[in-house]
Amino acid sequence: MRVPLASLARSPRHSTFLPGHPAYRAPLPQRWSSSLSRKPGSAGVRFPGAVDSKFTNALHFERPATYPAIPTYRALSPDGDIIDSSFTPPSDTLALSMYENMLSISIMDLIMFDAQRQGRLSFYMTSQGEEGTCVGSASALEKEDVIFCQYREAGVFIQRGYTFDNFMSQLFANKKDAGKGRNMPVHYGSATLNIHTISSPLATQIPQAAGAAYALKMQRLTDPNTPSRIVACYFGEGAASEGDFHAALNIAATRSCPVVFICRNNGYAISTPTLEQYRGDGIASRGTGYGIDTIRVDGNDILAVRKVTKKAREMALQDGGRPVLIEAMSYRISHHSTSDDSFAYRAKVEVEDWKRRDNPITRLRKYLEKKSLWSEEKEAEARGRLRKECLKAFAQAEKEKKPPLRSIFEDVYEEMTPETKAQMEQLRGIIERYPEEYDCSEFEGGKDTLSP
Amino acid sequence: MRVVTRIPSRRLPSSVPRARHNVRNIPRHRPYSTHPPAARLNTPTDFSTTPLLAHASQSALQNTELPSEVRNGTTKRMNLFQAINDALSLAMAADDSVILFGEDVAFGGVFRCSMGLAENYGSERVFNTPLSEQGIVGFGIGAAAEGMKAVAEIQFADYIYPAFDQLVNEAAKFRYRDGTEGRNVGGLTVRMPCGGVGHGALYHSQSPESLFTHIPGLRVIMPRSPIQAKGLLLAAIESNDPCIFMEPKALYRAAVEQVPIGSYTLPLSKAEVLKEGSDLTVISYGHPLYTCSAAIEKAEKDMGISIELIDLRTVYPWDKECVLKSVRKTGRCLVVHESMVNAGIGAEVAASIQEDKDTFLRLEAPVLRVAGWGVHMGLMFERFNIPDVARVYDTIKQAIEY
Numbered sequence: 001m002r003v004p005l006a007s008l009a010r011s012p013r014h015s016t017f018l019p020g021h022p023a024y025r026a027p028l029p030q031r032w033s034s035s036l037s038r039k040p041g042s043a044g045v046r047f048p049g050a051v052d053s054k055f056t057n058a059l060h061f062e063r064p065a066t067y068p069a070i071p072t073y074r075a076l077s078p079d080g081d082i083i084d085s086s087f088t089p090p091s092d093t094l095a096l097s098m099y100e101n102m103l104s105i106s107i108m109d110l111i112m113f114d115a116q117r118q119g120r121l122s123f124y125m126t127s128q129g130e131e132g133t134c135v136g137s138a139s140a141l142e143k144e145d146v147i148f149c150q151y152r153e154a155g156v157f158i159q160r161g162y163t164f165d166n167f168m169s170q171l172f173a174n175k176k177d178a179g180k181g182r183n184m185p186v187h188y189g190s191a192t193l194n195i196h197t198i199s200s201p202l203a204t205q206i207p208q209a210a211g212a213a214y215a216l217k218m219q220r221l222t223d224p225n226t227p228s229r230i231v232a233c234y235f236g237e238g239a240a241s242e243g244d245f246h247a248a249l250n251i252a253a254t255r256s257c258p259v260v261f262i263c264r265n266n267g268y269a270i271s272t273p274t275l276e277q278y279r280g281d282g283i284a285s286r287g288t289g290y291g292i293d294t295i296r297v298d299g300n301d302i303l304a305v306r307k308v309t310k311k312a313r314e315m316a317l318q319d320g321g322r323p324v325l326i327e328a329m330s331y332r333i334s335h336h337s338t339s340d341d342s343f344a345y346r347a348k349v350e351v352e353d354w355k356r357r358d359n360p361i362t363r364l365r366k367y368l369e370k371k372s373l374w375s376e377e378k379e380a381e382a383r384g385r386l387r388k389e390c391l392k393a394f395a396q397a398e399k400e401k402k403p404p405l406r407s408i409f410e411d412v413y414e415e416m417t418p419e420t421k422a423q424m425e426q427l428r429g430i431i432e433r434y435p436e437e438y439d440c441s442e443f444e445g446g447k448d449t450l451s452p
Numbered sequence: 453m454r455v456v457t458r459i460p461s462r463r464l465p466s467s468v469p470r471a472r473h474n475v476r477n478i479p480r481h482r483p484y485s486t487h488p489p490a491a492r493l494n495t496p497t498d499f500s501t502t503p504l505l506a507h508a509s510q511s512a513l514q515n516t517e518l519p520s521e522v523r524n525g526t527t528k529r530m531n532l533f534q535a536i537n538d539a540l541s542l543a544m545a546a547d548d549s550v551i552l553f554g555e556d557v558a559f560g561g562v563f564r565c566s567m568g569l570a571e572n573y574g575s576e577r578v579f580n581t582p583l584s585e586q587g588i589v590g591f592g593i594g595a596a597a598e599g600m601k602a603v604a605e606i607q608f609a610d611y612i613y614p615a616f617d618q619l620v621n622e623a624a625k626f627r628y629r630d631g632t633e634g635r636n637v638g639g640l641t642v643r644m645p646c647g648g649v650g651h652g653a654l655y656h657s658q659s660p661e662s663l664f665t666h667i668p669g670l671r672v673i674m675p676r677s678p679i680q681a682k683g684l685l686l687a688a689i690e691s692n693d694p695c696i697f698m699e700p701k702a703l704y705r706a707a708v709e710q711v712p713i714g715s716y717t718l719p720l721s722k723a724e725v726l727k728e729g730s731d732l733t734v735i736s737y738g739h740p741l742y743t744c745s746a747a748i749e750k751a752e753k754d755m756g757i758s759i760e761l762i763d764l765r766t767v768y769p770w771d772k773e774c775v776l777k778s779v780r781k782t783g784r785c786l787v788v789h790e791s792m793v794n795a796g797i798g799a800e801v802a803a804s805i806q807e808d809k810d811t812f813l814r815l816e817a818p819v820l821r822v823a824g825w826g827v828h829m830g831l832m833f834e835r836f837n838i839p840d841v842a843r844v845y846d847t848i849k850q851a852i853e854y
Contacts, residue, residue, distance in 0.1 A: 146598060180631035191633040196597060199629060201621045207590025208597065208622070214551075215598035218576060222548050231594075243614070247587025254582055255591075411628045412668045414638060414692040417721070417769040 070284045072329055073297045075304040078358055080366025082303075089303060090139070092373055098139055098302060099368060100382060101158045102131035102361045107386050108154070108164065109334070111394065112171060116185075116338040120398065121171050123185045127152045129300075129333035132360025133264050134234075135159045136305030137328070140313060141232055146212050147195040148205035148233040151186050152264065156234065160193045164390050168397030175444045180411070181403040202235070203242035206261065209233030210248045210323070213257035217321045230316045231259040232309075237327075238269025240283045249290040249323065258321035260312045261292075264299065266332035271345040287325035299330035300360045303367070330360075402442050404449035421452050493750055493841040497706070497742045504726060504745050505677055505709035512679060512710040517718055527710035532703045535678035535711050536565045536643075539685040540603065542715045544573045547601060549639070550689065552578045554588055554605030562607060563645055563704050589615035589642060593623050593694075596639035601689055609646035609698060610658040623694040624669030638692030643685075645701035646674070647739050647790055648838045652701075653831035659738070659791035659824075664696050665768035665800065671720055672768045674698040674738040678711045683718030684765060690717060700739040723771035725778065729760035732851055733778040735801055736788040737764040740839055744788050747844035755852055767797050772804055776811045783816035784851045790838050793823035817854035822847045 047053065075084040082089065089095070109126035116124040127134065134155025141147070141160075149156060154167070165176070170188050173181035178189060179197060189197025196205070196212075213231040220226050239245065240263055252259050263283045267274055280286065287294030293315060297308045305328055312324040331354040335342040342351070368374035409416060409424045416424075428450035431438045440446040487494050499505065506512035509527040530538060544550045552566060552573075558580045560567035570578040581588050585606055592604035606612050612619070619642070627636035648657045664672045671693050675681035681699065688695035726741070727748070736744050741763055748759045760778050764770055779785045785805060787798035798821035805819050806812050822839040829837055 148594075178631050178633045179629060182631060183629055187629070189630060189633055191630075191635055196635065197630045197633065199622065199625070201617060204590060204618060204622050207587050207618070208594030210587075211591035211594025211596075211602070212598040213594070214591065215595040215600045218549075218551065218600065219598075221576060243584075244586055244590055244618075247582070247584040247590060250582045250584065251587045251591050255579070407631075411631065413671075413769070414627070414636070419769055419772065 064280060064285075067281070067285075069281045070294070070296045070327075073295060073304055073308060074301050075307055076301045076363060076367055078300075078363055078366075080363055080368075080370050082367075084304075084307075087303070087307065090306065092371070094139065095303075095364070095368060096373060098135050098159070098306075099361070099364050099374070100386070101135045101155065102302070102364065103382060104158055104164075104386050104390070105131050105135075105154045106361060107383065108167060108390050111387070111390055113334075113338060115394070121185055123338055124171070125151055125186045125337040126334040127154050129354065129359065130264055130266060130330050131155045132302035132364070133262070133299040133305055133328040133330055136302035136360075137232065137234075137262055137309040137326070140306045140309035142227070142229065142313075144194065144227050144229045145313070146209075146216065146229065146231045147193075148209040148212070148231065149188075149195060149198050150202065150205065150235045150239060150264075151198050151200070152236065153234050154186075154188075157188055157190070157193070157195065160190075160195065162188065162190060162193060164393035165397070166190070168393040169400070172397045172400065173402065174397055174400035175403045176397070176400060177403065180407040182407065202239040203244035203248075206233055206235055206239075206242075206244050206248035207251060209259050209261070210252035210255070210257045213252065213259035213316075213321070213323075214255055217256075217258055228317050229258070230313055231257075232262060232313075233259060234262045234264060236269060237263055237265040237267075237274060237283055238272065238277055240286075241269075241277055249287070249292060249325070252323035253291045256319070256321045257323055258316040259323045260309065260316050261323065261325045262309070263325070263327045264330060265327055266299075266330045268332050268336070268342075268346070270336045270340060271342070273346075282327055282329075284325065284327040287327075290323075292323050292325050294325040294327070296327045296329060299328035300358050300363055302360050302364050331358075333359075401444040404444045405440060405447060406445075406449035409450075424450050424452065493747070493845050494835075495746075495841070497746065499706050499708060499742075502742055502745060504741060505707060506679060506711075507709065509710045512712055515679070515712075517683070517724075518712060518716050519714075522712045522714040522716045525712060525714045527712050529708060530678045530682075530711040531705050531708045532675075532678045532681050532699065533563050533565050533705065535682040536685060536699060537567055537569070538711065539682040539689075540566060540569060541572065543601070543603070543686060543689045544569065544577065546715065549599060550577070550601040550603060551595065552603045552605070553581050553591070554643075555583055555607045556580060557605050561605065563699075563701065565643075565699075565704075566605070585611055585614040586618055589618040589623070592640050592642065593618060593626065593637050596637040596694070597626065597635055599639065601639045601641075603641045603643060603689060606642060606644040608656055608658075608701075609644040609660055610655040612642075612644060612660060615642075616663075619664070619670065619694075619696070620667050624667045626669075626694075628669060636692065637694050640694040641685075641688045641691075641697055642695070643697045643699060645704070646698040647700040647702055648829065648834050649702045650834060651831065652829065652834070654828050656701075657829040657834065659698070659789070661696075661698055661767050662791060662796045662800075665770075665797065669694065670768070671695040671766060672698070673720060673766045674700065675765065676700075676738055676741045676763050677703070677707050678709050680718060680763075680765065682711055683716050684720070686715060687717035687720050691720060695720075698738070702739050718765075721766045721769045721771055723774040724763045724765060725760060725774065726763055727759070727761040729758040729782065731757040731759060731782055732784040732786070732848060733760045733762060733775070733782045734786055734788060734844070734848070735762045735764060735775055737767055737797070738790070740788045740790055740844075743839060743841055744844055747841045747848060750841070751845050751848045751852075755849065757852060759848065764797070764801075770801075775801060776805065776808050779805050779819075780811050780814045783814050784854075785815075786820040786822060786844075786847050786851055788822045788839055788844055789824075791824050792826050793821050794826050796821070796823050798823055817851045820847050820851055 138156040138159035169176035592602040595602040802819040
């Protein structure tokens with residue numbers, strides 16, 4: 001039952017809650033599991049740490065190898081045929097827009113990768129091979145749902161409405177960049193789209209997602225008129241080795257947070273193959289250990305990812321909220337980033353093989369073609385159009401001025417501290433005394449924005 | 453192993469070690485906290501007479517920093533943990549978005565700071581978390597990012613390090629990296645007991661404040677007394693910047709004063725001149741202020757001088773102006789803190805004093821620091837490590853005789 005919190009709180013005006021104080025209340029009686037009396041005929045004592053464990057007189061260690069690997073759910077065959085008979089495909093309009101979104105990302109990736117190679121931006125990360133995981137899962141979320149990302153989720157941004165202009169402003173760190181030119185490229189964020197700004201430290205967003213989900217749950221408890229919302233949190237299989245992953249899944253489970261954890265397992269963390277990342281059955285096998293409902297899905301099957309996320313979202317809102325874990329399997333076709341040459345640690349033939357064998361874009365295209373929704377001509381038209389749009393945004397963003405220099409000092413605290421103001425003055429002074437040493441011309445407003 | 457002991461009649465400040473067994477093993481004779489019989493300087497702080505605490509309602513309500521309706525109200529005798537409990541309770545009563553969580557907070561906390569709060573405000577708002585500091589702080593950041601006032605407790609400051617990444621790379625940088633999107637985690641307050649307690653050894657005594665002061669974006673606060681703890685904690689919860697609130701655990705039960713009943717905040721990033729003087733400035737914060745106060749009393753009597761005492765209260769962003777103004781007046785200065793001398797708060801204060809050209813010209817002696825040695829807090833050696841009255845007294849002497 002949902003009750004406003006205010007009614008739960010007997011709010012004394014002031015109280016220190018010590019015996020003798022009028023507002024003092026004796027602690028509520030609590031029944032600990034360890035105090036439960038033994039049922040007649042029970043197999044023995046019930047340990048508080050594992051109340052449902054039965055005794056056995058057979059000495060037997062649990063061995064991971066004896067368990068079958070968690071299966072990978074698929075709705076669409078690599079040839080684009082629906083293989084889950086219970087499956088309701090998305091509307092044609094939605095399927096087409098999802099396809100275009102994947103296409104947009106893959107086109108933007110090629111352009112921006114080359115742009116970095118030409119030295120026109122400092123850094124870039126593509127998401128080739130993982131467009132399906134991101135676009136598919138984002139399509140199943142509601143607008144109000146809050147999202148935390150790692151960095152390889154451009155598909156999530158575009159599916160929610162991020163435009164080429166938004167991407168380019170951030171990548172070129174110009175004055176239209178919401179991050180005010182402070183973050184490395186690819187660290188997108190959007191308050192209107194309810195996606196938190198990306199930060200480089202891996203896995204830090206996972207416990208934050210649990211806390212954010214708890215906040216949404218509390219807000220709905222306080223005001224039942226707010227829509228029920230979830231948090232979706234993305235991370236790679238490498239990040240799942242961080243302590244923050246463990247902390248997050250555990251606290252999300254104990255606090256019953258409405259959060260869907262989406263792991264992109266693409267086989268590599270930079271150069272490290274999964275064999276050196278873990279020895280269990282991927283990430284999915286860990287979920288149940290935390291008491292979390294878990295599923296593994298084919299990340300190259302955008303429709304399966306969409307369906308699984310939709311269902312996970314429903315589950316996350318049941319029983320007052322609970323976490324769900326999705327492991328989406330894919331292959332990182334691209335290099336890790338522009339600072340990485342992945343052929344230093346894996347064979348080119350392996351990558352080419354994956355590209356040919358299975359790709360989320362190709363698979364959906366086959367499905368659309370079989371439904372006569374897509375064709376060679378449409379493909380050529382769409383590719384040409386999207387490329388043009390992307391290049392137009394690129395050219396505009398590159399021309400744009402950089403954010404004002406004042407942005408260096410703003411937003412560290414809500415208000416600029418006297419110390420920060422003094423340092424801003426110092427910077428302006430040095431620029432004024434040594435004008436030939438500094439070029440402020442590309443920054444909006446030049447050095448004058450450094451005035452208090 | 454459960455140690456069953458006779459509980460002594462006197463309630464002494466005691467830390468609750470992290471190990472989950474009962475260690476209230478306090479014999480009447482405690483070799484680790486006795487002082488030499490002939491001691492004139494190193495005698496225990498008499499909290500019932502120290503000028504740093506308001507022993508009467510009247511003196512508590514004279515505080516001009518308090519709002520008038522609070523000054524016209526009444527007071528109640530509280531120790532530091534009760535004042536913190538009072539502040540938490542007032543914050544939770546005033547705002548539904550305040551939540552309180554951490555290890556063992558639901559039953560009242562190992563230092564009793566959250567007593568009665570779960571019963572009064574419900575288990576959704578006051579709850580235990582799994583034993584994971586990085587989880588606690590990460591969870592708090594996420595909750596604050598979505599509009600909650602998240603008050604996270606770290607059981608001892610010594611255990612904040614697993615959460616260091618979340619504090620440094622996430623909480624401190626959240627507003628900055630979000631830019632014009634405008635999201636922030638100002639709703640986050642991280643509370644932690646800190647400082648020596650007589651027998652805390654390596655992992656129940658640390659004061660890591662200077663580590664946080666090297667991070668732009670965090671406010672680091674340490675109160676000296678119950679009145680201060682209540683007002684500064686309410687200010688930290690209200691503040692739109694993430695705050696690290698460090699509670700000197702030795703004062704939880706020891707420091708008792710008349711605390712105003714109403715809800716009030718005290719200004720952050722503002723130092724307070726506790727005592728005016730003209731020959732020397734002593735700057736400190738937290739527990740050592742009592743040591744400084746005792747040393748000043750003796751030094752003024754013995755040396756016939758007048759000493760100014762300043763409590764920084766917020767160690768970052770700190771009130772440089774107040775300190776510089778005082779040192780320009782006195783020309784001599786020492787900084788006192790428990791944590792290691794190297795790169796501690798004293799280093800920043802001293803550097804800022806000599807860097808300010810007007811103050812530098814007024815200096816009559818080098819700026820001196822009295823602080824913990826560059827060592828860890830060995831169990832049997834705490835009283836030789838934490839600055840005591842003799843060390844502060846001696847340093848005052850050095851500054852005056854320079």
